[in-house]
Amino acid sequence: MKLKIAVLSGDGIGSEVTQQAIKVLNAIAEKYDHSFIFEKAMVGAKAIEETGSPLPEETLKICANSDAILFGTVGDPKYDSNPNAKIRPEQGLIKLRKSLGLFANIHPILTYNSLIHRSNLKKDVIKGADFVIYREVTSGIYFGEKKLSEDGKIASDNCTYTSEEIDRIAHLAFKAAHIRRKKLTLVDKANVLETSRLWRKRVLEISKSYVDVKVEFLFVDHAATQLILNPRQFDVILTENMFGDILTDEASVISGSVGLLASASVGEHHALFEPVHGY
Known part of the structure; x- marks a missing residue:
């Protein structure tokens, strides 16, 4: 089985946990003769800092063309304490769920x-x-x-x-x-x-x-x-x-x-x- 997986590590500890998840997936691939292709993309606060958007169009495109999405986390304390912020890291996950029908x-x-x-x-x-x-x-x-x-x-x-x-x-x-x-x-x-x-x-x-x-x-x-x-x-x-x-x-x-705990957001595709x- 050959699958493409979009990896959105996001912010904070997201990079650490997704790296460990990839190790597990690679071990599964080796044991059961699967092939996983991982493609990384930005989301959340890091994406806002670099592109101005919590979910850049390139990230959405990568996710739409993948078989599954491995997601880390989004968020930054500086946004939590700013009620006037119009763009927030969490909007990236919300938009991703909506755009892909999850x-x-x-x-x-x-x-x-x-x-x-x-x-x-x-x-x-x-x-x-x-x-x-x-x-x-x-x-x-x-x-x-x-x-x-x-x-x-x-x-x-x-x-x-x-x-x-x-x-x-x-x-x-x-x-x-x-x-x-x-x-x-x-x-x-x-x-x-x-x-x-x-x-x-x-x-x-x-x-x-x-x-x-x-x-x-x-x-x-x-x-x-x-x-x-x-x-x-x-x-x-x-x-x-x-x-x-x-x-x-x-x-x-x-x-x-x-x-x-674990969580999955699923849609039709x-x-x-x-x-x-x-x-």
């Missing part, structure tokens, strides 16, 4: 017996936890229209979802639940948000095609509580962009460190793989 972020959460002491949570609560979060990452409030009044005192962010955007990731999550422990939890805020009510409506309809999968619904605030109180109850969690962004970071304490990082 709509589903798949985020496994599990505990390792040898590392269970790394978590601050009670061991008898987290031992055996093993679930996966399916987060929609190419729509929602992060991609909605953003407005700021001329006097800078009023701001708004629009959150929009279509049935098609919900359906495609819901099917992936149901298929995962079908081959796992056959339970899917939709996390929403359907008591107050119209977008959440659409999510719930579509999931209920799609569930008719997966009759062996048990479906439950949790409001996001209650889900955040249950992740800590009883993480073993979960199998597959399905949620929208912003809720998933928050919950995946919260869930990292179950494993003991956000640095122990492309896929991106990355380690998860702390702060």
Whole structure:
């Protein structure tokens, strides 16, 4: 098997972790007679410094013509402390997901017996936890229209979802639940948000095609509580962009460190793989 892999090490520790990942991939290639061709490209703060863009067109072209993307990390403290920055490193990853249609972020959460002491949570609560979060990452409030009044005192962010955007990731999550422990939890805020009510409506309809999968619904605030109180109850969690962004970071304490987790963003034609990082 011969594959081309785009390597976007990005900022900070991204270069170190991608170098180690390449070593692992080369070992796999040697053992199983594969051939991996790695092509490096810029993204994030380094790309801003050199090109003015967190995702240069050349980088996007390289990714679009690759079989997979190996991603490091993006971010720089100088942007975190500057609320007026119009261009930010994180915009590179967001644009990359959108441009390549990487709509589903798949985020496994599990505990390792040898590392269970790394978590601050009670061991008898987290031992055996093993679930996966399916987060929609190419729509929602992060991609909605953003407005700021001329006097800078009023701001708004629009959150929009279509049935098609919900359906495609819901099917992936149901298929995962079908081959796992056959339970899917939709996390929403359907008591107050119209977008959440659409999510719930579509999931209920799609569930008719997966009759062996048990479906439950949790409001996001209650889900955040249950992740800590009883993480073993979960199998597959399905949620929208912003809720998933928050919950995946919260869930990292179950494993003991956000640095122990992996993440994949997949679409119909492309896929991106990355380690998860702390702060």
